[in-house]
Amino acid sequence: MENPGLAPSLLAYPRHRPRLRPAPFLPMSRAEMDALGWDQCDIIIVTGDAYIDHPSFGMALIGRALEAQGFRVGIISQPDWHSADAFRGLGKPRLFYGITAGNMDSMINRYTADRKPRSDDAYTPDAAPDKRPDRAVVVYAQRAREAYPDANIVIGSIEASLRRIAHYDHWSEKVRRSVLPDSKADLLVFGSGERAVIALAHRLAAGEPIEAIRDLRGTAFMVKPGWRPEGFVEIDSVAIDRPGPVEAHRDPYAMEPVGAPAGAASVARSEAQPIRIVPAAERVAARKADRARQVIRLPAYEVVKDDKVMYAHASRTFHLESNPGNARAMVQAHGVGPGCRDVWLNPPPLPLTTEEMDWVFGRPYARQPHPSYGEARIPAWDMIRFSINIMRGCFGGCTFCSITEHEGRIIQSRSEASILKEIEEIRDRTPGFTGTISDLGGPTANMYRMACKDPKIESSCRRLSCVFPGICENLGTDHGPLIQLYRKARAIPGVKKVLIGSGLRYDLAVRSPEYVKELVTHHVGGLLKIAPEHTEDGPLDKMMKPGIGTYDRFKEMFERFSKEAGKKQHLIPYFIAAHPGTTDEDMVNLALWLKGNNFKLDQVQTFMPTPMAMATTMYHTGKNPLRKVSADSEVVDTPKSGRQRRLHKALLRYHDPEGWPLIREALRAMGRADLIGAQPRHLVPRDQPVILERGDAGKAGGPRKSGGKADSPVGARRAPPPTRRAAGAVRRGNGK
Incomplete structure (x- = not known):
């Protein structure tokens, strides 16, 4: 087994094929293989995403890393999974199939938090839905096995990574087995896969059978x-x-009560064995x-x-x-x-060094979708083509998020030179670049180069978060390297603006007023998205998120520095509805906070129990795994019913009349009818507004069309056409 600090560098391997040159794109067809002079691929990556040759997409990141090691890598993108034919398209791989669902878990990609099918897929040309199967890793692995029964099958991606042990599955509402027995794969690679996949490829190429490779981390x-x-x-x-409760040992001095009936059972157990005194050395050996x-x-x-x-x-x-x-x-x-x-x-896996991160992100990516897609629009590509990933990992430990379980808690940062070089490549090579870098970030915006102050403490630490319930005294939170990076990035010729689009840890940011000022003055495009997630301590404790007071401190800094810069800028807070540990009262208090701060949310997020997340464990079991678990340990109440989840979502959108009937009913049941009325202190009015059907205005008694919000089970009631003034009020009430 690799020991910490002893893993070979990715740059230390001899190239398998020293003369292999980078392909313009990794081949997706036999014709492309022929053009490269290849008779066979060493490795074939099967992915549920469109192939975009860019380091933000897993198939390109792993594929180019393997190519740089001298391996011939082919891509099968979004194959027809109804038969094995598409999996034979590039022939049999000499070393292994690498199976990935894509950048997202296929079930999250295909379904909403309420298990409704999504109408589009951001990782598919023209956002077409239904181009990948449910549980894509399992399906693809089975089809690859069917195509070539003796081929090595290696599964990976976030879908496989977060399903590596028995896990609760929200979509089937049951605990499912590890993805390994269902997929029949030979090996599962979890987390960031460069170390394991590169070592595996070299060992297979040297003739080592895959069933003998049992010592690779990750x-x-x-x-x-x-x-x-x-x-x-x-x-x-x-x-x-x-x-669970620990059963008390039987008292060895206990005696039967005087007068016990004849034939009473002995307290000795029939399976009792002679007492054996275990030597101290043996007791503690394990x-x-x-x-x-x-x-x-x-x-x-x-x-x-x-x-x-x-x-x-x-x-x-x-x-x-x-x-x-x-x-x-x-x-x-x-x-x-x-x-x-x-x-x-x-x-x-052991985290990558800065040198290794630079090597991985410095491959000769085409930075475009594969030419076979023509002029098709791929939304995920549009979103990231002018952005740069500067680091990996997250030490936040939010329980509803699985980034830590996938990328690790240790931050892996690229060098300043590597990042600035990529900005220049975007400027020079990416079509449509107008001078704006849309993001310098990663899982979070402001953990770049942050680390534990003492490597020995870091290697022995078992905390689930470095910032909850408070920021660890051993964590270095210097924002200086990030400030310098921002300044150098926006000084590059041809770069007009550098925006920050990744999620900001405002509990870290408030420790550096200089950073907040730099961010607000130069890197906010009018609106800054931020995620307090809730206002109440109960839910925040279960999320492992800081209290709302920290948000207030950041908000004060943001507004002060915006004013000093002469800019009118606003924070857009994000919140989660129906998270484990959230009561109806918590959501009412959050709604009152939103109204008091004049926030009207257009989009809200309902908690989705994703595989492996700690919050998913709370959702499924009603227990809190953040503390010791037993039959009588802390109970976590979770909104599970469709009605309660709708209520929590409606409270986040307290201003939307469609949710008012549900909110009024809940407030009365909670004894909070005092929040129903037309005064500023009230949350919702007593009556539903009048909603006009299209074409009804000025046509009293005219026909009304069915459909739209008025047909919703909690929608607004219909009424005769109101006056022009009332109609205007209704439109404002709907947030339109």
Whole structure:
């Protein structure tokens, strides 16, 4: 097993084919392979996204990294999954198929938080829907196996990464197995995959069979029960974080009461064995063994699918083993009897160094969609083509987000020179560039080059967040490198403006007034999106987000520096409805805060339970995995019913008449009818507004068309046409 700090550099491998030159685009057809003089691909990447040769897209990032190592890489993009024919299009890969659902989990890509099918797909030409299957990793892997039964199948992407152990699946409303047994893949690569995939390719090319490659960090695979590498010690997860009540030991001095009836049962158990005194050395051997040689056995799939307490315990244990500096291997049984197999998870991948990050992002990307798409518009490409990813990872630990579980908590930053060079490439090579860089960011806008002050502390830390419940005293929060990067970026000839579009951690930003001033003065295009997510402590605690007071501090700075710069700029706050731990009262208080601050949200986000997220564990189990879990531990109430989720969403849009009937009903049930009325202190009015049908104005008694909001089950009532003044009031009330 690779040890922290000992992984070979990505730049240290000898090129597999020293004379292989970069392709204009990685080939998607036999004709393109012929033009390159290839008879066979070493690796074929199958993806659910359109192929865009840009470092923001996984297939290009991994494909170009492998190409730079001397491997021939082909792409099969959005194949027809109804048969194996499309998977034979480039022939059989010499080393392996790399299966990815794309940049998003396919179920999130295809369905809303309320499980409704989405009408478009941002990662598809012309946003066409239905170009990928549900659970794309499983389907693609099965079709690739059907195409070439003896080919090596390696699965990856965020979909596989976050489904590597038994997990709650929102769309089927049940706990599903790891994606490994369903996909029948030989290997799963989780997290940022460059280290594992490059090492795997070189070892396969050297003749090592894939079933023998069991020591790569960031990989998971199926093994027979009881398998473990030589020298490894297995530890039951309950020995680390015991769930449930602990049964008291029987009192050895207890006696039967005097006068006990003859034949009364003995207190001794029939299965009792002689007491064995375990030597101290043996008792602590497993605990004191080298962590690199320990494997934690999680509760089996057959246990967690039915036992919510054990599911929450498994989730907590899993997340506590996420620091690559001290994480241990984990194993989870799937199946019973002769068919039982273990899913083995190696520790997470080691973060890339700055030199390696520069190497990965410095490949000769075409920075355009593949020519086969012609003039088709791909929304995801339009969104990012003028943006730059400056770092990876996030130490925020928000429970509704899985970035930490995928990219890691340690920030991996590119060098200033690498970033500035990419800005120049966008200026010189990207069609349509008018001088504006749309974003310099990543998972967050302002964690660039931030790290723990002490590498030893960092490698031993088991905190789930570096900034919650407060910012760790060991975290370096210097914004100086980011300020300098901003200044140098906007000084590049041909660059008129550099905007920041990634999410801002305002709890970090308020520590650097200089950074906030720099951001507000030069890098906000009038509106800055920011995500307090809620105002109430209960939900914020379950989200692991800072209190609303921190937002208020940032807002004061933002407005002060905007005024000093002579700019009229505004914050656009984002909030989540129906998050675990949120009560109806919490949402009413949030709605009152929104109204008091004159915010009228056009779009709102309803909580979606995504695989592997801690908040999903709360949603499914009703337990809080942020603390020790037991049958009688903290209960987390979660809005699950469609009606309550609609209510929470309606409260975020308190100004929309469509939600008023539901809000009024809820307020009366809560004993808060005092919030119903027409005064500024009220949340919603007593009566529904009149909504005119198109063409009704001036035609009293005329025919009315059906459809639209008036047909909604909680929509506004219909009435005769009002006066012109009333009609204007209705339009304003609808936010139109």
